[in-house]
Amino acid sequence: xxxxVGTVKRGTFWHxxxxxxxxxxxxxxxxxxxxxxxxxxxxxxxxxxxNYWPGxxxxxxxxxxxxxxxxxxxxxxxxxxxxxTLAMSIIKLVFGTVSxxxxxxxxxxxRRIRFKKVVQTISYLPHFISWVVAANxxxxxxxxxxxxxxxxxxxxxxxKEPIMFLGIPALFWWIIGASxxxxxxxxxxxxxxxxxxxxxxTLYESAMIDGAGRLKQIWYITxxxxxxxxxxxxxxxxxWVLSSGFExxxxxxxxxxxxxxxxxxxxxxxxxxxxxxxxxATAVGIFRSVVSIILVFSAxxxxxxxxQERLV
Amino acid sequence: xxxxxxxxxxxxxxxxxxxxxxxxxxxxVFTGEPLPDYPxxxxxxxxxxxxxxxxxxxxxxxxxxxxxxxxxxxxxDYPDLVVAAHFxxxxxxxxxxLPLNDLIEEHAxxxxxxxxxxxxxxxxxxxxxxxxxxxxxxxxxxxxRYPSLGFFINKRVLKEAGWPxxxxxxxxxxxxxxxxxxxxxxxxxxxxxxxxxxxGWRSFATTNVPQHLMGYPNEGEFVPVMQGNRYVVTEYHTxxxxxxxxxxxxxxxxxxxxxxxxFIMNYDQYIEKLSSGRVLGxxxxxxxxxxxxxxxxxxxxxxxxxxxxxxxxPLVEERQRDIPYVQPTxxxxxxxxxxxxxxxxxxxxxxxxxxxxxxxxxxxxxVHYEVxxxxxxxxxxxxxxxxxxxxxxxxxxxxxxxFNAFPSLRGLDExxxxxxxxxxxxxxxxxxxDSEKEVMDAYGVKSFSDLFNEPIFKKxxxxxxxxxxxxxxxxxxxxxxxxxxHRYVPELVMSSPDQFERIxxxxxxxxxxxxxxxxxxxxxxIDWRMENW
Numbered sequence: 103x104x105x106x107v108g109t110v111k112r113g114t115f116w117h118x119x120x121x122x123x124x125x126x127x128x129x130x131x132x133x134x135x136x137x138x139x140x141x142x143x144x145x146x147x148x149x150x151x152x153n154y155w156p157g158x159x160x161x162x163x164x165x166x167x168x169x170x171x172x173x174x175x176x177x178x179x180x181x182x183x184x185x186x187t188l189a190m191s192i193i194k195l196v197f198g199t200v201s202x203x204x205x206x207x208x209x210x211x212x213r214r215i216r217f218k219k220v221v222q223t224i225s226y227l228p229h230f231i232s233w234v235v236a237a238n239x240x241x242x243x244x245x246x247x248x249x250x251x252x253x254x255x256x257x258x259x260x261x262k263e264p265i266m267f268l269g270i271p272a273l274f275w276w277i278i279g280a281s282x283x284x285x286x287x288x289x290x291x292x293x294x295x296x297x298x299x300x301x302x303x304t305l306y307e308s309a310m311i312d313g314a315g316r317l318k319q320i321w322y323i324t325x326x327x328x329x330x331x332x333x334x335x336x337x338x339x340x341x342w343v344l345s346s347g348f349e350x351x352x353x354x355x356x357x358x359x360x361x362x363x364x365x366x367x368x369x370x371x372x373x374x375x376x377x378x379x380x381x382x383a384t385a386v387g388i389f390r391s392v393v394s395i396i397l398v399f400s401a402x403x404x405x406x407x408x409x410q411e412r413l414v
Numbered sequence: 415x416x417x418x419x420x421x422x423x424x425x426x427x428x429x430x431x432x433x434x435x436x437x438x439x440x441x442x443v444f445t446g447e448p449l450p451d452y453p454x455x456x457x458x459x460x461x462x463x464x465x466x467x468x469x470x471x472x473x474x475x476x477x478x479x480x481x482x483x484x485x486x487x488x489x490x491d492y493p494d495l496v497v498a499a500h501f502x503x504x505x506x507x508x509x510x511x512l513p514l515n516d517l518i519e520e521h522a523x524x525x526x527x528x529x530x531x532x533x534x535x536x537x538x539x540x541x542x543x544x545x546x547x548x549x550x551x552x553x554x555x556x557x558x559r560y561p562s563l564g565f566f567i568n569k570r571v572l573k574e575a576g577w578p579x580x581x582x583x584x585x586x587x588x589x590x591x592x593x594x595x596x597x598x599x600x601x602x603x604x605x606x607x608x609x610x611x612x613x614g615w616r617s618f619a620t621t622n623v624p625q626h627l628m629g630y631p632n633e634g635e636f637v638p639v640m641q642g643n644r645y646v647v648t649e650y651h652t653x654x655x656x657x658x659x660x661x662x663x664x665x666x667x668x669x670x671x672x673x674x675x676x677f678i679m680n681y682d683q684y685i686e687k688l689s690s691g692r693v694l695g696x697x698x699x700x701x702x703x704x705x706x707x708x709x710x711x712x713x714x715x716x717x718x719x720x721x722x723x724x725x726x727x728p729l730v731e732e733r734q735r736d737i738p739y740v741q742p743t744x745x746x747x748x749x750x751x752x753x754x755x756x757x758x759x760x761x762x763x764x765x766x767x768x769x770x771x772x773x774x775x776x777x778x779x780x781v782h783y784e785v786x787x788x789x790x791x792x793x794x795x796x797x798x799x800x801x802x803x804x805x806x807x808x809x810x811x812x813x814x815x816x817f818n819a820f821p822s823l824r825g826l827d828e829x830x831x832x833x834x835x836x837x838x839x840x841x842x843x844x845x846x847x848d849s850e851k852e853v854m855d856a857y858g859v860k861s862f863s864d865l866f867n868e869p870i871f872k873k874x875x876x877x878x879x880x881x882x883x884x885x886x887x888x889x890x891x892x893x894x895x896x897x898x899x900h901r902y903v904p905e906l907v908m909s910s911p912d913q914f915e916r917i918x919x920x921x922x923x924x925x926x927x928x929x930x931x932x933x934x935x936x937x938x939x940i941d942w943r944m945e946n947w
Binding site: 155179196245246247263266268269356357358360361371372373375376377378380382 | 479480484485487488503505508530612617674675677678885889890893894897899900901903904905908
C-alpha cells in the first residue's frame with residue numbers, strides 16, 4: 103500500500119515537473135542568481151569569528167570565537183549608531199510611505215491627464231539622480247551663503263539671519279528624512295498608483311450613489327483597497343531598517359553632526375574596513391542581518407494576527 | 415576571391431597593429447590623488463614615453479583615499495604601481511607590495527645610488543624595502559620660497575597696516591578684525607575674515623595648530639619634548655595653548671570674523687573661497703593652499719597669502735619651519751599584481767636619474783631654462799611666466815603626471831644647481847613675482863621662509879611618520895580620538911561664549927583617555943629612531 107502511494111506521489115511529482123518544464127527552466131537563472139549572489143557569500147560570515155587578514159588562506163587565519171561581537175557590544179559608539187540608524191530609518195519609512203500614498207491619492211483625483219503626467223514625471227525625476235549629485239544639491243540649497251532655503255525664509259521675514267541647517271545636530275535626521283522624501287516620493291507613489299488603478303470602478307459608483315463625497319470615497323474605498331499593498335511594502339521595508347542608506351548620510355555629514363549622522367554602514371567603514379578590521383565589519387554585518395530577519399518575521403506574524411496581507 | 419582578399423588584409427592590419435603595440439609596455443598606476451585624465455600628450459610625457467617605451471595608465475582617486483585603499487586591499491585588486499600616501503603600511507601589511515631590494519640591486523643602479531642616504535629609514539623590520547618615497551635628498555638640502563606652514567594673511571591687510579611685524583595670535587586677529595571693519599566687502603563680495611579647513615582627514619589644518627602656536631614644526635598629533643636627554647612624547651590637544659586658541663576662534667566666530675560655513679565646507683569650497691581673494695586669513699600647511707596661491711599670483715596678485723610665524727605668547731620660541739626630511743613611511747611600491755616588476759623598476763630607475771628629474775623640473779635646456787656662465791640655471795621672464803601657469807604645467811608640460819607621487823629628487827643636484835627651480839638660491843628672490851617681491855622688500859627678506867627662525871635639527875623628525883599598527887588598540891584609539899576632535903572642535907568654536915568653559919571640560923574629559931595607547935606607540939617609535947637612525 104505504502105509503496106503504491108509513494109509511486110503515485112512520485113508519479114504526480116514528475117508529471118507536474120514535465121507539465122511545468124518551461125516555467126521551471128525560466129526560473130533557473132533567477133534561482134542561480136539568488137544562490138550565487140545571496141547564499142554563497144554567507145560563507146564570508148566565517149570572517150567574523152576570525153582575526154581575518156587578507157591574502158591568507160582560511161587555514162592560516164586565527165580564530166577568535168565571539169571576540170568581535172564582544173568588542174561590538176562593548177563599544178559605546180555602537181549604541182549611538184544603532185539609535186541613529188533606527189531613527190533615520192523610521193523617519194524615512196514613515197514619511198516616505200505616507201508622502202507617497204498622499205501623492206498617489208492626489209494624482210488619482212486629478213482629472214487632467216496632461217497635468218497629472220507632468221507632475222508625476224517631475225516628482226520621480228530626482229529618484230534617478232545619484233546621491234553624489236543630490237547631496238550637493240541639498241548642500242547648496244541649505245547653504246548659508248546664498249542657499250535657496252535661507253533666501254526664501256529671509257525674504258518671507260521668517261528668519262533674520264541665515265540658519266546653518268547642516269551644522270545643527272538635532273536637525274540632521276530631519277534633513278535626511280526630508281531629502282529622502284524629495285528624492286523618492288514620486289518613485290514610491292508609482293506602486294500605489296498601480297494599486298489604485300486596479301480598484302474596481304463599480305465600488306466608487308455605488309459609493310457615489312450612497313452619497314459619499316470625494317474624501318469619503320478615498321477613506322472608505324481607496325485606502326482599504328490598497329491596504330494589502332501598503333502592508334506588504336511595509337513588511338518588506340522593515341528588512342531594510344538597519345541599513346538606512348549610506349551615501350546620503352556619508353555625503354551630507356560633517357564633523358559637527360557626526361554623533362547624529364553615523365549609521366551602521368558608515369560605522370563599518372570607519373571602524374572596520376578603513377582600519378583593515380574586516381572581521382569586525384563582518385560581525386557588524388551579521389548583527390544587522392540577524393536583526394533584519396527577526397524584524398521581517400515578527401512584522402509578518404503581526405500582520406497575520408491582524409488579518410492583513412502577509413509576505414510569507 | 416574578393417572576400418578572401420579582405421580577410422587577408424584585415425589579418426595583416428591586426429598583425430601590424432599587434433607588433434606596434436607590443437613595443438609599448440603599459441603599467442597601471444594609482445597615485446592617491448585626484449588628477450584629471452592625462453591629456454594624451456604632454457611635453458615631458460612624450461619624451462618619457464619615447465625613451466622608455468612605457469605608457470602609464472593613471473587610476474584617479476575618486477572620493478576618500480582611506481576608503482579606496484581599504485577596498486583595494488579587500489578586493490586584492492591592485493594597480494602595477496601604487497601609492498597610498500599615509501596608508502602605505504597597510505598595503506605592506508596586506509602583502510600587496512613586492513620587496514624591492516633585489517630588483518633595485520640588479521636592475522636599478524640610479525635608485526640604489528640616489529636613495530642610499532635613506533636606505534636605513536626605508537628598510538622595514540623584515541629587512542626589505544617596499545616603497546620609495548617622494549623627494550629623496552641625495553646631495554644636500556634646499557631652502558624654499560615658502561615655509562611649509564604658517565598663519566597666512568592676505569597681502570592687502572599687511573599693506574594697509576603699513577607692513578607691521580606681528581608675533582602673537584591676538585595681534586594677528588586684531589589686524590584682520592581692523593581690516594574687516596574698514597572693508598566689509600572686497601570686489602563687491604562680503605569679506606571673509608578667517609577660514610579654517612575642517613574637511614575629513616584634512617582637518618589637521620585646524621586641530622594641529624596648538625603645537626605650532628607653542629613653536630613646534632609639524633609633528634602630528636603629539637609633540638616630543640626634550641626632557642633631560644630624552645624626547646618624551648607629550649600631548650597638546652588639551653594644553654592651555656589649545657584652550658586659548660579655541661577660545662580665540664570662538665570669540666572671532668561670534669564676532670563674525672571666522673566664516674560661518676567654515677566647519678561644513680569641503681576642500682574644494684575652501685580652495686574656491688581662498689582663490690576668490692576675499693579671505694583675509696587662514697592657517698594651513700602651504701601645500702594645502704598652494705593651488706589657491708597659484709591662482710592668486712596669476713589673477714589677483716594684491717590678494718596673495720603671506721605666511722607669518724605666529725605663536726601664542728611673545729615668550730614662545732618659534733621653530734615652526736621643518737628641516738627637509740624624507741617621509742620614510744610612504745611612497746611608491748610595485749604591487750604583487752604587476753606582471754613585469756623588472757620593467758616597472760627600470761621605468762622608475764629611468765624616472766629618478768638626474769637628467770629625467772631635471773627634465774621634469776626645469777624642462778628642456780634652451781626652451782624652458784638657460785644656463786649662465788657659472789653653470790647656474792635660470793629662466794627668462796617669458797619662461798618663468800609659462801611655469802607660473804598651473805594649467806600649462808599640468809596639461810601642456812605634464813609634470814604632475816610623472817612627478818607628484820613618483821620617486822623624485824630635491825635639494826642640490828650633482829653640479830650645484832637645485833632640482834626645484836623655485837629653490838635655486840640665487841633665484842628665490844629674483845624669480846618671485848612683483849607682488850611677492852613687494853612683501854619681501856617691505857620686510858627686508860629674500861624669501862618668505864626667512865620671516866621664520868632657522869629650524870632645529872632633530873634626528874627622529876617628524877613624529878607623525880610613525881604609524882599605528884593596523885587594527886591595533888592604539889589604531890582604534892586614534893580613530894576615536896579624531897572622532898572626539900571632529901565632534902568637539904566645531905562646537906568649541908561655534909558655541910556662544912558662555913558655553914565655552916562647559917564644552918571645554920567635556921572635551922578634555924572625553925579626549926584624555928584616548929591618548930594613552932597612541933603615546934606608548936609613538937614613544938617606542940621615537941626611542942627606536944633615536945637609537946637606530
